[in-house]
Amino acid sequence: MALSIAILASAPHAFANHDHDHHHDDGEAHAHDHDHDHDHDHNHSHDHDQGHAHDNDIYAGYFDDAQIADRALSDWEGDWQSVYPYLLDGTLDPVFAHKAEQGDKTAEEYKAYYDTGYATDVERIVIDGSSVTFFANGESMTGDYQYDGYEILNYEAGNRGVRFIFELADDASEDALPHYIQFSDHSIYPTDAGHYHLYWGDDREALLEELTHWPTYYPSSLSGEEIVDEMLAH
Template identity: 70%
Template sequence: MQQAFAKHVTALAAGAMLVLSAPAFAQSDNAHSHDHDHSEEHDHGSDDIYNGYFDDDQIEARDLSDWAGDWQSVYPLLQDGTLDPVIAHKAENGERTEAEYKAYYQTGYATEVDRILIEGDSVTFFEDGTPIQGRYADDGHEVLTYEAGNRGVRYIFEKSGGDAEAPAFIQFSDHAIAPTDAGHYHLYWGDDRAALLEEVTNWPTYYPADLSGEEVAEEMMAH
């Protein structure tokens, strides 16, 4: 995992778009700028807000507790075929073929961090069962405007302690803009705060660890 973090930091330092050669720490905000193909939408109080249409005065600060819990990456579920029904559902209702959607999400979901545990100010990343832990403090939020004209809010936390290998920054995107318990989220992490805000191709996505793969697929298709 330490090597993967090193590759991620090197890519950011070069100002390059993060690529899948370092999939553990390649991230993006395609949850918003990638024509928002996510159908795993939950009711966040407003379809407009969820889809990225809101006023600045609606945005509120959020605490790390909004994302507390034990979370699983959906990437393994995509790879093993568990999410094939979701891909088929998207193709039936969208503008891409199943193969195009599959390739799109292969890039979007790619990560080697298959589990994240958030307790208090502690965030632990697990890769093949190996943990790296950091403690994080609120570092505000950023409003991003995407090519489609909609917007999103990144909630940002900066490392205040923990393992040296833990990323300096983590950024959450879950389509909400005010305090709420997340049902799933996209997470971006690395050592360059500004560079993370530019990532638009890879957006590791996490659902509660106590859901089965089939339940995750059902959640995605229910909305």
């Protein structure tokens, strides 16, 4: 496991990806074929519509610096599973077919694109307090992480994203654990995450430049079909 985590911390497939020609979907706030369709019920109250539009703007990466607030690791607390196995076994195929109906790629091209983005050996992550446990290849490794601020990323498409960063505690006993983990989940202030993209490695600045791979995690309690429903709903 130590070797696996060490490799993941530096290899390209451990990180995340962005395509600047996108609209709005389940990738990071500025990219990953942002092609979610948000159908609005215009019978809702004006305030509700305003709030929903406001949330959609943030999700799509349009917000003011003043709206950003520090977040605690508890926002991502829970037991999380990688979506990559569901791509490999075909469970996510309906998602790629849906994207092809609205986007500029075939379903096969979308699947290949997400195959690169989702790829990771870390099939499960458990976050409890300051403790983060990575599960890969039948083994686990745990470290304590402390908040190290956030970074705003500006994208070529004109929108932006925020990475919330946590640093491994100095007394970590496992040298192979990534020194930094960076969360992106479309939110920019404290809220419980419904899913997230995680970047990890030992070079804080280099991780901010990683725009090719984005291992993505949903609650372990969800089935593959439920994750498909979640993705199609956004």
